[in-house]
Amino acid sequence: xxxxxxxxxxxxxxxxxxxxxxxxxxxxxxxxxxxxxxxxxxxxxxxxxxxxxxxxxxxxxxxxxxxxxxxxxxxxxxxxxxxxxxxxxxxxxxxxxxxxxxxxxxxxxxxxxxxxxxxxxxxxxxxxxxxxxxxxxxxxxxxxxxxxxxxxxxxxxxxxxxxxxxxxxxxxxxxxxxxxxxxxxxxxxxxxxxxxxxxxxxxxxxxxxxxxxxxxxxxxxxxxxxxxxxxxxxxxxxxxxxxxxxxxxxxxxxxxxxxxxxxxxxxxxxxxxxxxxxxxxxxxxxxxxxxxxxxxxxxxxxxxxxxxxxxxxxxxxxxxxxxxxxxxxxxxxxxxxxxxxxxxxxxxxxxxxxxxxxxxxxxxxxxx
Amino acid sequence: xxxxxxxxxxxxxxxxxxxxxxxxxxxxxxxxxxxxxxxxxxxxxxxxxxxxxxxxxxxxxxxxxxxxxxxxxxxxxxxxxxxxxxxxxxxxxxxxxxxxxxxxxxxxxxxxxxxxxxxxxxxxxxxxxxxxxxxxxxxxxxxxxxxxxxxxxxxxxxxxxxxxxxxxxxxxxxxxxxxxxxxxxxxxxxxxxxxxxxxxxxxxxxxxxxxxxxxxxxxxxxxxxxxxxxxxxxxxxxxxxxxxxxxxxxxxxxxxxxxxxxxxxxxxxxxxxxxxxxxxxxxxxxxxxxxxxxxxxxxxxxxxxxxxxxxxxxxxxxxxxxxxxxxxxxxxxxxxxxxxxxxxxxxxxxxxxxxxxxxxxxxxxxxxxxxxxxxxxx
Numbered sequence: 153x154x155x156x157x158x159x160x161x162x163x164x165x166x167x168x169x170x171x172x173x174x175x176x177x178x179x180x181x182x183x184x185x186x187x188x189x190x191x192x193x194x195x196x197x198x199x200x201x202x203x204x205x206x207x208x209x210x211x212x213x214x215x216x217x218x219x220x221x222x223x224x225x226x227x228x229x230x231x232x233x234x235x236x237x238x239x240x241x242x243x244x245x246x247x248x249x250x251x252x253x254x255x256x257x258x259x260x261x262x263x264x265x266x267x268x269x270x271x272x273x274x275x276x277x278x279x280x281x282x283x284x285x286x287x288x289x290x291x292x293x294x295x296x297x298x299x300x301x302x303x304x305x306x307x308x309x310x311x312x313x314x315x316x317x318x319x320x321x322x323x324x325x326x327x328x329x330x331x332x333x334x335x336x337x338x339x340x341x342x343x344x345x346x347x348x349x350x351x352x353x354x355x356x357x358x359x360x361x362x363x364x365x366x367x368x369x370x371x372x373x374x375x376x377x378x379x380x381x382x383x384x385x386x387x388x389x390x391x392x393x394x395x396x397x398x399x400x401x402x403x404x405x406x407x408x409x410x411x412x413x414x415x416x417x418x419x420x421x422x423x424x425x426x427x428x429x430x431x432x433x434x435x436x437x438x439x440x441x442x443x444x445x446x447x448x449x450x451x452x453x454x455x456x457x458x459x460x461x462x463x464x465x466x467x468x469x470x471x472x473x474x475x476x477x478x479x480x481x482x483x484x485x486x487x488x489x490x491x492x493x494x495x496x497x498x499x500x501x502x503x504x505x506x507x508x509x510x511x512x513x514x515x516x517x518x519x520x
Numbered sequence: 521x522x523x524x525x526x527x528x529x530x531x532x533x534x535x536x537x538x539x540x541x542x543x544x545x546x547x548x549x550x551x552x553x554x555x556x557x558x559x560x561x562x563x564x565x566x567x568x569x570x571x572x573x574x575x576x577x578x579x580x581x582x583x584x585x586x587x588x589x590x591x592x593x594x595x596x597x598x599x600x601x602x603x604x605x606x607x608x609x610x611x612x613x614x615x616x617x618x619x620x621x622x623x624x625x626x627x628x629x630x631x632x633x634x635x636x637x638x639x640x641x642x643x644x645x646x647x648x649x650x651x652x653x654x655x656x657x658x659x660x661x662x663x664x665x666x667x668x669x670x671x672x673x674x675x676x677x678x679x680x681x682x683x684x685x686x687x688x689x690x691x692x693x694x695x696x697x698x699x700x701x702x703x704x705x706x707x708x709x710x711x712x713x714x715x716x717x718x719x720x721x722x723x724x725x726x727x728x729x730x731x732x733x734x735x736x737x738x739x740x741x742x743x744x745x746x747x748x749x750x751x752x753x754x755x756x757x758x759x760x761x762x763x764x765x766x767x768x769x770x771x772x773x774x775x776x777x778x779x780x781x782x783x784x785x786x787x788x789x790x791x792x793x794x795x796x797x798x799x800x801x802x803x804x805x806x807x808x809x810x811x812x813x814x815x816x817x818x819x820x821x822x823x824x825x826x827x828x829x830x831x832x833x834x835x836x837x838x839x840x841x842x843x844x845x846x847x848x849x850x851x852x853x854x855x856x857x858x859x860x861x862x863x864x865x866x867x868x869x870x871x872x873x874x875x876x877x878x879x880x881x882x883x884x885x886x887x888x889x890x891x892x893x894x895x896x897x898x
Contacts, residue, residue, distance in 0.1 A: 177817070190843065299686055314642035315639050320648060345816070434541055455562065459562075
């Protein structure tokens with residue numbers, strides 16, 4: 153035991169001696185969560201649209217005013233002919249063009265019907281779709297105003313309640329995601345590097361001939377990183393509560409425990425990576441190239457898992473981050489206890505054990 | 521020139537000798553491109569829908585059938601009480617609960633209006649908004665049919681009413697991507713990310729590795745000149761970047777059928793300049809760090825920021841103004857824009873000139889800094 157403590161001490165010395173890495177280790181997650189918490193949102197705001205008003209009358213002006221008044225759109229381009237549409241789209245700033253037909257008001261009065269054409273740049277399907285929906289609803293509202301004297305009989309009115317997030321803040325979606333990504337990548341990367349580093353520098357040999365048992369070496373290596381990652385997690389949680397007003401409806405203690413579980417999971421994944429790679433370069437490329445995009449894309453951080461093709465939904469189950477994001481949202485936003493998330497917790501636990509057993513099996517006590 | 525060729529030869533040998541790295545450089549990115557591009561969709565489908573039917577009439581069942589028929593909803597189950605429903609929502613089994621009140625049909629007949637209550641799990645705010653739109657659409661269309669039927673059976677006081685309603689019709693048309701196919705949008709973007717990641721990580725680690733192992737000193741005492749060394753070091757990664765881009769574009773065409781309207785020459789010309797930016801950046805990082813670990817942390821820090829603020833996954837216009845200014849310094853943003861504009865819209869060199877010039881300026885500054893910060897002495 154004394155030997156083990158000595159070894160852990162050595163590891164701490166290593167880490168604290170490298171001031172630059174330490175600074176990076178703590179500074180980066182803070183910078184990232186601040187940046188992303190404020191900047192990343194999949195809401196649609198300030199979309200630039202252009203207007204081609206063939207009619208130029210009071211009604212079209214009124215509709216245009218309604219649209220520009222909303223925070224979703226800003227219009228500062230008027231188009232005078234059809235050919236211009238193509239060229240504004242090619243420049244890439246304008247996302248939608250609104251075309252009012254000729255004699256808009258007149259038609260609306262005489263024939264009770266007028267049309268607006270909404271052309272969107274659908275290279276970004278999400279924005280195109282949302283923009284169309286928003287413009288539609290503004291136009292619908294205007295139409296209701298025009299028709300307000302005529303009561304419509306037999307109306308069914310859905311009264312919608314947005315549960316857990318009444319203001320539809322996208323921070324609620326992204327803060328747990330960013331937290332997960334930072335913890336996962338930092339933890340996995342750190343351990344995988346620290347172990348392969350000893351291999352590459354040749355000091356692993358010295359450790360292997362020492363009386364320390366292999367698993368003691370590994371635990372000793374990982375231990376300081378558990379400590380550092382927990383500090384990281386605390387910083388992130390504190391930031392998200394105080395700066396982004398993330399609620400913690402559930403128990404803070406449970407949140408802490410789950411975070412520790414996830415950190416250990418990521419660290420054991422890091423160990424596994426280090427056992428299969430010979431150089432730091434390989435270890436880093438696996439933990440960065442191999443983990444970054446799958447974690448961002450398959451965890452439900454940005455894209456909803458339920459909309460993915462079935463095959464990918466199945467694959468997403470092996471991403472630990474997916475389960476941790478579910479747990480985080482459940483504890484922080486829904487305020488549930490362990491009864492509702494035991495399944496996810498067990499899965500994380502199982503994965504952690506699996507990574508550990510596999511790394512012990514793969515761990516070579518002999519050098520080639 | 522000869523010296524540069526020798527360095528390049530040495531670098532290529534080192535890259536291809538490391539058998540552990542080859543699959544990571546070439547196979548991993550391609551695999552990710554092919555698999556992960558399918559995941560990136562904001563489309564909302566398979567909404568986990570459930571209901572509480574307190575009315576239990578054929579009328580209320582008709583409404584549920586409407587949801588069943590809609591392609592967006594997965595009608596999973598029904599609950600007897602609100603409590604059951606909210607506990608299912610807590611555990612994440614369902615995302616939408618529609619509650620039909622008691623005497624729903626009767627109220628509609630008597631009061632000429634009736635309400636439904638809908639609960640949506642709104643943690644993903646954007647998706648919740650879309651779900652709400654879909655629910656409204658289904659209810660509206662059900663409402664319309666029901667109204668028509670009721671109007672037929674009962675004589676309405678205001679028979680001409682329908683003709684007085686003024687309607688403004690809006691006709692949407694989606695240019696460049698009529699079917700709103702996400703893959704044509706995502707594949708070029710993800711390809712950009714992969715090319716950037718590979719080239720940045722490799723170049724960032726490269727020189728610092730020599731430093732760490734101690735071989736940099738050996739090179740420093742040779743008559744190799746600064747610029748020769750840098751060009752020789754970075755050229756192989758430039759080639760690797762191009763190789764990856766080419767394979768990626770071929771797959772994008774063959775597997776995902778991404779339209780390629782613009783000229784490939786423009787894409788390659790731009791990519792050439794873009795990779796210079798990334799390599800300069802990697803080299804710069806390499807010069808300022810002592811270990812591969814530090815280099816990787818810094819490269820990782822920037823790449824995560826570049827990826828998430830590139831406008832690929834979330835729109836840049838929605839960011840606060842200060843963040844939008846920051847994205848001006850994000851090379852990936854320009855690359856993603858250029859790829860989309862050229863491939864999907866057929867933009868020409870003149871159209872992408874602003875992006876091209878900014879990237880070129882960036883490349884000059886980055887490589888200048890890298891050259892300036894590289895010292896042959898410790």
